Amino acid sequence: MSRGPELIITEKDNAARRIADILSGESATTERQNDVNVYKWGGKRCIGLSGHVVGVDFPAEYNDWRDVEPVELIDAPVTKEPTQEGIVAALRKLARNASRVVIATDYDREGELIGKEAYELVREVNEDAPIDRVRFSSITDNEVNEAFANPDELDFDLAAAGEARQVIDLTWGAALTRFLSLSARQLGDDFISVGRVQGPTLKLIVDREREIQAFDPEAYWELYGNLTKSGGDPFEARYFYLNDDGNEAERVWDGDVAEVLTEALAAAGEAVVDDVRRRTRTDEPPTPFNTTAFIRAAGSLGYSAQRAMSLAEDLYTAGYVTYPRTDNTVYPEDLDPRELIEELSAASTFGKDAKSLLDADREIEPTEGDEETTDHPPIHPTGELPSASDLSEDEWEVYELIVRRFLATCAEPATWERLRVVALANGEATAIAERADGLAALRNPDEASGPGDLVADGGLRLKANGKRLLEAGYHDVYPYRSSDERIVPDVAVGETLALTDRRTDAKETQPPRRYGQSRLIEEMEKRGVGTKATRHRTLEKLYDRNYIESDPPRPTRLAEAVVEAAEEFAQHVVSEEMTAQLERDMQAIAAGEKGYDEVTEASRELLDRVFDDLTESREAVGDHLQKSLKADKTLGPCPECGEDLLVRKSRQGSYFVGCDGYPDCEHTLPLPSTGKPLILDETCEDHDLRHVKMLAGRKTFVHGCPQCKADEADEQEDEVIGACPECGEEHGGELAIKRLRSGSRLVGCTRYPDCDYSLPLPRRGEIEVTDESCEEHDLPHLRVHSGDEPWELGCPICNYREFTARQEGSELQTVEGIGEKTAEKLQDAGVDGVDDLKSVDPDDLAADVDGVGADTVRDWQAKAD
DNA sequence: GCAAGGTC
Numbered sequence: 001m002s003r004g005p006e007l008i009i010t011e012k013d014n015a016a017r018r019i020a021d022i023l024s025g026e027s028a029t030t031e032r033q034n035d036v037n038v039y040k041w042g043g044k045r046c047i048g049l050s051g052h053v054v055g056v057d058f059p060a061e062y063n064d065w066r067d068v069e070p071v072e073l074i075d076a077p078v079t080k081e082p083t084q085e086g087i088v089a090a091l092r093k094l095a096r097n098a099s100r101v102v103i104a105t106d107y108d109r110e111g112e113l114i115g116k117e118a119y120e121l122v123r124e125v126n127e128d129a130p131i132d133r134v135r136f137s138s139i140t141d142n143e144v145n146e147a148f149a150n151p152d153e154l155d156f157d158l159a160a161a162g163e164a165r166q167v168i169d170l171t172w173g174a175a176l177t178r179f180l181s182l183s184a185r186q187l188g189d190d191f192i193s194v195g196r197v198q199g200p201t202l203k204l205i206v207d208r209e210r211e212i213q214a215f216d217p218e219a220y221w222e223l224y225g226n227l228t229k230s231g232g233d234p235f236e237a238r239y240f241y242l243n244d245d246g247n248e249a250e251r252v253w254d255g256d257v258a259e260v261l262t263e264a265l266a267a268a269g270e271a272v273v274d275d276v277r278r279r280t281r282t283d284e285p286p287t288p289f290n291t292t293a294f295i296r297a298a299g300s301l302g303y304s305a306q307r308a309m310s311l312a313e314d315l316y317t318a319g320y321v322t323y324p325r326t327d328n329t330v331y332p333e334d335l336d337p338r339e340l341i342e343e344l345s346a347a348s349t350f351g352k353d354a355k356s357l358l359d360a361d362r363e364i365e366p367t368e369g370d371e372e373t374t375d376h377p378p379i380h381p382t383g384e385l386p387s388a389s390d391l392s393e394d395e396w397e398v399y400e401l402i403v404r405r406f407l408a409t410c411a412e413p414a415t416w417e418r419l420r421v422v423a424l425a426n427g428e429a430t431a432i433a434e435r436a437d438g439l440a441a442l443r444n445p446d447e448a449s450g451p452g453d454l455v456a457d458g459g460l461r462l463k464a465n466g467k468r469l470l471e472a473g474y475h476d477v478y479p480y481r482s483s484d485e486r487i488v489p490d491v492a493v494g495e496t497l498a499l500t501d502r503r504t505d506a507k508e509t510q511p512p513r514r515y516g517q518s519r520l521i522e523e524m525e526k527r528g529v530g531t532k533a534t535r536h537r538t539l540e541k542l543y544d545r546n547y548i549e550s551d552p553p554r555p556t557r558l559a560e561a562v563v564e565a566a567e568e569f570a571q572h573v574v575s576e577e578m579t580a581q582l583e584r585d586m587q588a589i590a591a592g593e594k595g596y597d598e599v600t601e602a603s604r605e606l607l608d609r610v611f612d613d614l615t616e617s618r619e620a621v622g623d624h625l626q627k628s629l630k631a632d633k634t635l636g637p638c639p640e641c642g643e644d645l646l647v648r649k650s651r652q653g654s655y656f657v658g659c660d661g662y663p664d665c666e667h668t669l670p671l672p673s674t675g676k677p678l679i680l681d682e683t684c685e686d687h688d689l690r691h692v693k694m695l696a697g698r699k700t701f702v703h704g705c706p707q708c709k710a711d712e713a714d715e716q717e718d719e720v721i722g723a724c725p726e727c728g729e730e731h732g733g734e735l736a737i738k739r740l741r742s743g744s745r746l747v748g749c750t751r752y753p754d755c756d757y758s759l760p761l762p763r764r765g766e767i768e769v770t771d772e773s774c775e776e777h778d779l780p781h782l783r784v785h786s787g788d789e790p791w792e793l794g795c796p797i798c799n800y801r802e803f804t805a806r807q808e809g810s811e812l813q814t815v816e817g818i819g820e821k822t823a824e825k826l827q828d829a830g831v832d833g834v835d836d837l838k839s840v841d842p843d844d845l846a847a848d849v850d851g852v853g854a855d856t857v858r859d860w861q862a863k864a865d
Numbered sequence: 866g867c868a869a870g871g872t873c
Contacts, residue, residue: 051873
């Protein structure tokens, strides 16, 4: 047995560093081995993996999609190959002469599998060193020391459960993906994918769209009025009646009845208070952040799921917050909330709020959610405080959200006082309203009791609900939840209130709303589909595959066709039941009740049966998919030949409109060069072509009908405004305002294409050439009429200069850690762009810019490379 | 080039 060092293996570098710090008492040093950090102290080495460093795949002879029948993948062998060569090589080198190995990967099923992967890599080069497993749920002194003092063994059953998942996901995903792609002849970048997680997620979206399509709106009416206590402010009250079940209802479903009620309400000038109910309600503080709750909260601040996770990841790697991928909603035992709050109270922004929690002389007992897991703590600040210049604005906003969420979980509940007032609109209203009762009864001849009770003895029922915040509690530290009050004054039963501003709103029932990104992630979590680390990526994948577009996501025809095909032939892969079944099987494997072979074999048999039906219908499935693919690209009939006009992508990657009859018909139309086209439902009346919107993040705009845009450009004459600065003197070229067929406008030389001098113009608004002119460039000032107020563009050359200056500012913001304000400061200091930033002396720049240190500049320079 | 799951 070798007497070499002891090797500790963790799931990620970050964990390796912290564990090394804890076990070494901060004395560990760092070495690089194959570009991987190795922490070293005494007789010990610690290395972090990067999640899975080996992956499952089919042998190379299965690589060609056209050569291999998809069905063959079902029983094809599955191999495990290193996917992170550097880490695997470093691990082998360290393992070779290790005297003992300790696996310290995350404490969950996937961590056990990653541990087993490490185990096998170690065993390849070292047959006899003992290999232990330690488990801890948060990287703190206590937990880590305790875990290392009580090492355990690797749980091979649990790891096998994970391996079964890998193989089942691969065979189903690869076989079905290849089948669909081949049947529709979609090879290359635009293949058609399905899988255990994509499938049900896509079906969720498609099903909701089906509900929306099938929705039949129904008309209803609602009546309102304002009530006023003498000398007080008016408050809104709403008409209600009692339906057949005796429950309160506000919507009136019959137009004639609504009309009579409106008349009755109009006839009443006052209302008498009939009932006053007051109660206090406790509003519990929120529970700790797990990944899903965090994504949702960040979503309400305007961040996409993807963006929120990437910001949290940045904050985690910088050491300001804990690990952002967690299901846990219960803080671990050894988190001392008071201590953490004390650390946070040193911060300038939320420090006062943190302190306010300490001032109250009380036990701090954080809230707990329903889910308690062993892998990581809920997301919370670490207590290491960034200064504002360490973070970009987005990072800061998300950091503050995480801090305030933590503070909120340690804060007191809020208390609301609820006040409900019911008043009866009296007088002749009753007489009129009784007519409505009669009317409604006529309409419901089958029901002995009529439609319910539209009018009370004393008149029409009006109700108002007020709420007042008695104790703000956690709202003081967590401003992201509404604490708006609705004031209804104190009134007494029998009191008469003035009734004014009566109105009746005609409304329609609305179809269900599309799921937004965070809602989809919540629904996935509820159904057990995907994991905390993958759900947001699955959505991203659906966008990439052209299954969904826009936000909230809306399914394409292709997505509908894929779901339809799967529903018919492979129901399993679009149902959440596949995951549920797999989860049961994995638990059985982990418990030793079932074997890996048994479970994977049963899954292969099921997939075999799916392919029995599927293979027969290959052509029909392919046809349907191809038709849908085309429908997603179709704008309408070609004005030249009547075939379909399609949105296409040129070899250079830009989009244009071309005829499906090509090469017989060569009709084309340009599209704007910025963004990705989205075809809208709206159709051009003149050309019967659907309108196009260009998706380009914040610069998204509606292009409209591409034929109209081209026609407008053809009709408009160029307006000359001066001499061309490039070729005016030599060749007499002139600058003119031009409208391009793609819809954009520019100031360009009349000698184009011999001279390609050009300046950009805004996309929107009419452009007016004013009498004022620029002395420097001898060009007229331009004015743009868009919206309510015209705005001055000025000299087009000066304008372009300012524009590029701003561009350089925003270019600086592409460097991680530079926000809008920092970019401005840097520009003031003479840094004009990223290239400039890279060449500047860090110390000089730090001296020029407030709040920026030389190290920060070096950090930016490294990131800019 | 396919999946889903880790991590960056």
